[in-house]
Amino acid sequence: MLRIRFSYWPILILILWGCRKDVEEFQPYSPTASELGNLLSDQVPNPSTHSTFTFNYLTTDKVLETPTGANVFLIDTDHLFSNANSGDPVLCSTCPDLKIEVTVVLDKGDILARGLNTIGDSGILFESGGMVRVTASCNGQQLALLPDRTLKIQIPKNDPQSGFFVFNQIGAVSTNQQWAIGNQEVFEAEWPLSTGIQQGYELLVKNLGWAACGRFLTDTTSLFCIELPTGFADQNTLAYLVFKNQQIVAPLQFDLGRNKFCYPKTPAGYQVRLVAVSKLGGQYWLGKAETEIGTNAVFQLGNQQLTEQAVLNFVKSL
16 A cells, blocks of 8 residues: 655744744844944044154154143153063163154043043042143163153143142053052142243153043042933943033943943032943944932933034033
8 A cells, every 4th residue: 555654844844934924123233332432542532632742763852842831851761661561771872763642631522532531540530630641762662760760741731729639550551440549649839931920730750651630539438320211221331421600520430230331439419421422333322411410320321313423522612
């Protein structure tokens, strides 16, 4: 007898496919926070804030005058630098290609854009009187200051205040990097210009790299958070607390448990700007508001879609 064997699997698959409901799959946007950070650092700072000085067999003292008005003093140059790797002294008079690079940060938009902050190593915020980064190299080899030497730096500031100290950053700079305060006090200074007298701060720094003059806020602190609309988080957003009347910038860190951007040690009673820069699917968003910091406060921050240039212009205006 001839037996015919039927397979029911194709029929079952067709039946199940016919009953299948359409499923909408969520396609998350790719992370853009690093891209935003690069955009701000590339486009916001004025090119005049970075200066490069080159010398061949430097045998005399030099004052490096930058377009921002900051000055860096190279004194006794044959007993100033060492090789950063070996520690061997490097005499400037024997260096055919000495390069000194100076970056000056005097406003809050630059602090934010360069991925800097005004956070001390204890997490306490400090008011900045200016930040300067000095690097040096000989024939492409990085230099360091000799252990017993300091570098004098002048930072322009109208009506300088007392009580400022030198802060230093060692290593790579990021929004999580904190500043270490030393015991070196900053001096109030004056120096001549072709148009008159410039007031400012004078720092003596013991290390190349980033240095700042600052003074800690001594107020009682508490947690402060901002809450953005759904979909805006640390993968696509950079959020900041920018003080209105002081040179203070604190990046807010995303708290996954609270689903908010927060800073844990925020002093109450200060006028601040809240800033959130986002990018989703090629579109830029900006959240901004002004408020006074309260105790253990949460601020609901809305945002709006803007062009890339509009976002950049806002950060430059801080």
